[in-house]
Amino acid sequence: MKKSLLTLAFALTLSGCSIYEHQEEVKSEIMADRNDAIEIRNRKNQYSNITISKELYVEQLSHKDAKKPEWHFKRDSYHYRDIPLHSILSSIFIGENVSHKFIDGTDRKKLASLDLENGYKGDALDYVAANVGYSYTIENSTILWSQFETDTFDIAMFPGENQFGIGKTGESTVNLSSGEDGASIVSSADEFSHIKGTLKVFEDIISSLDAIKSEDGFISYSESYSTITVKDYPSNVAAMRDEIERVNERLQRMVSIDMEVIDVVINDETKAGLDWTVIAEQLGSKDYIFGAASGMLDTVSSNVAPMLISAGIGQGRTSGTSAMVELLKAQGGVSRRALPRAVTLHNRVVKLRNVDTQDIVSERSINNTVNSGSEVGVKQKTVETGFSMYALPTIINGDVVMRLTTNMSTLLGIDKKSLGAGTGENDDALYVESARISDKDFDNTVVIPHGSSLVIAGLSSTRMHQQHNNAGYDALGFAGGAKKKRVETIIVITPTILRGSRG
Numbered sequence: 001m002k003k004s005l006l007t008l009a010f011a012l013t014l015s016g017c018s019i020y021e022h023q024e025e026v027k028s029e030i031m032a033d034r035n036d037a038i039e040i041r042n043r044k045n046q047y048s049n050i051t052i053s054k055e056l057y058v059e060q061l062s063h064k065d066a067k068k069p070e071w072h073f074k075r076d077s078y079h080y081r082d083i084p085l086h087s088i089l090s091s092i093f094i095g096e097n098v099s100h101k102f103i104d105g106t107d108r109k110k111l112a113s114l115d116l117e118n119g120y121k122g123d124a125l126d127y128v129a130a131n132v133g134y135s136y137t138i139e140n141s142t143i144l145w146s147q148f149e150t151d152t153f154d155i156a157m158f159p160g161e162n163q164f165g166i167g168k169t170g171e172s173t174v175n176l177s178s179g180e181d182g183a184s185i186v187s188s189a190d191e192f193s194h195i196k197g198t199l200k201v202f203e204d205i206i207s208s209l210d211a212i213k214s215e216d217g218f219i220s221y222s223e224s225y226s227t228i229t230v231k232d233y234p235s236n237v238a239a240m241r242d243e244i245e246r247v248n249e250r251l252q253r254m255v256s257i258d259m260e261v262i263d264v265v266i267n268d269e270t271k272a273g274l275d276w277t278v279i280a281e282q283l284g285s286k287d288y289i290f291g292a293a294s295g296m297l298d299t300v301s302s303n304v305a306p307m308l309i310s311a312g313i314g315q316g317r318t319s320g321t322s323a324m325v326e327l328l329k330a331q332g333g334v335s336r337r338a339l340p341r342a343v344t345l346h347n348r349v350v351k352l353r354n355v356d357t358q359d360i361v362s363e364r365s366i367n368n369t370v371n372s373g374s375e376v377g378v379k380q381k382t383v384e385t386g387f388s389m390y391a392l393p394t395i396i397n398g399d400v401v402m403r404l405t406t407n408m409s410t411l412l413g414i415d416k417k418s419l420g421a422g423t424g425e426n427d428d429a430l431y432v433e434s435a436r437i438s439d440k441d442f443d444n445t446v447v448i449p450h451g452s453s454l455v456i457a458g459l460s461s462t463r464m465h466q467q468h469n470n471a472g473y474d475a476l477g478f479a480g481g482a483k484k485k486r487v488e489t490i491i492v493i494t495p496t497i498l499r500g501s502r503g
């Protein structure tokens with residue numbers, strides 16, 4: 001008996017020690033968590049644009065939930081099968097000051113079922129309404145039941161029609177004449193590629209909804225408020241709600257377009273153009289996706305049409321072109337400039353221009369009077385040169401299908417043409433000016449994956465570099481010289497889907 005008591009006392013002692021050790025361990029963990037929380041709270045924020053609040057956060061109640069009656073959030077369990085609607089409603093709202101009114105031919109005796117465990121009364125009401133195919137509205141202490149549901153939806157579109165046109169329409173076509181020898185003159189003046197359209201978002205949405213609504217349904221829209229109101233059976237309204245959500249998602253898809261223009265000046269007059277084979281081999285060894293959309297990676301010369309090269313050259317603005325620029329430096333002098341980023345929506349035209357203006361004398365006239373002398377009249381016109389681009393992107397499955405129209409022009413010089421009608425001191429005044437411009441166009445439809453780049457090559461021009469050497473040949477002691485340089489222009493276009501489908 002004594003041994004048993006000693007054994008029991010020893011066991012209780014061990015148990016007490018174990019409980020004490022467990023309590024100390026829990027206490028130690030609690031203190032560690034407390035110290036971590038204090039450290040985090042007192043830690044200096046390393047981000048200047050983030051503020052840490054030490055107050056208790058309670059999510060703000062939505063306006064829709066705030067309007068719901070108190071009984072909506074009461075919980076209970078409901079189990080009914082094939083019971084008349086009014087009987088189920090009486091059971092759900094027993095003890096509540098709620099009445100029901102049936103309008104629009106609704107049947108209060110229509111059989112309904114409900115199976116909800118520990119749910120809100122408001123949820124039970126929604127389940128019953130879905131089961132019988134009715135809608136309801138709450139007006140004070142009365143619930144109105146109807147066969148139809150009315151709802152208003154916001155549309156992510158501004159009012160009015162959006163008209164656009166990309167490319168040349170051919171309206172400026174000139175009449176071609178024959179040469180002196182009777183042969184026809186070949187010209188591309190009457191060739192054109194043009195796409196135009198009108199965006200009528202509200203009319204398009206109404207056409208889609210007409211295919212969903214019932215014969216008893218009604219649809220109206222307000223462009224002033226950018227809303228569409230529908231009234232139909234609840235199932236049809238739900239289908240129209242899904243369709244409008246899909247339309248709004250498409251309308252809000254957004255893409256940014258980064259463009260970089262790279263000029264390569266080739267001093268070697270015997271070289272026809274850039275050797276893309278070497279560039280492709282070097283970039284391919286660095287896990288670059290480099291494939292010619294035109295089916296060629298041969299040397300691009302001045303008489304070859306612009307070629308498209310699909311290149312996955314990394315992420316981020318202009319970052320992927322660095323390796324390609326280094327390889328281009330081996331073939332000539334390189335200058336690069338990044339144009340301002342253009343951001344546009346799905347199926348919306350974006351315009352990007354970077355032009356210089358130069359005024360030239362297009363017309364001169366001299367009026368001579370007996371008493372007043374001569375009066376010179378001057379008429380000017382403005383010449384614009386530089387870069388312009390129109391793009392129409394469509395975002396689908398992570399790709400950007402884009403219609404691109406670009407124009408690059410360079411002012412080579414301004415020539416003076418004497419009219420030969422002046423006399424005396426007015427001889428120099430009778431001249432007009434004409435601008436010599438190098439113009440390059442590109443118009444095509446391309447598909448570029450999100451974050452990848454399209455390289456447009458084959459845009460070539462020739463620049464005249466003039467210099468004067470002190471050789472004593474002219475009045476000032478200088479001799480003039482000129483040297484031609486070939487300039488290969490490369491356009492790199494990188495679209496990035498900011499919002500919407502990314503595959």
